Amino acid sequence: MASITVNDLDEALEQRLLQRASDKGVTIEREVRDILTAALCDESQNTEDLASSIRARFAPFGGVELELPSRGPIRDARKFD
Template identity: 35%
Template sequence: MNNITISNLDDDIKSRLKKRAEKHGRSLEEEAREILCMALTENHEHPINLATILEERFANLGDLELPEILREPIRTGSTFEE
């Protein structure tokens, strides 16, 4: 595996990366590697699908059916003619 060096990294970004690494129990290098992997593979492996995201988010509610909302007929637009 090849090594890379990132020069001129802003102090704020480095600090935020350190905090994120600590939060996830990783080293700075491991966290940077994970971020790069996620950024470069997420859209290719799992394209964003809002329906799937919502289904997964609310799956723990079980079979929930919402009542059908009755709709009124579409009103005609005003013409403002005399």
């Protein structure tokens, strides 16, 4: 199993990690492993594209129907003589 050393960790962050680990009754090392696992597992499982994510977010509200503006005929190309 690999080991990681983190240098220059902010004291306040270290205290928050210690408190969080203490609240859960685990070691700080275990808490850091859990945080890394959760962060990296969520990232790799999110394979949905942006459009699908937006659609899923608004689906409970019934979706959105937008009116498309009418289109006119294509203009003739300019002639430069």
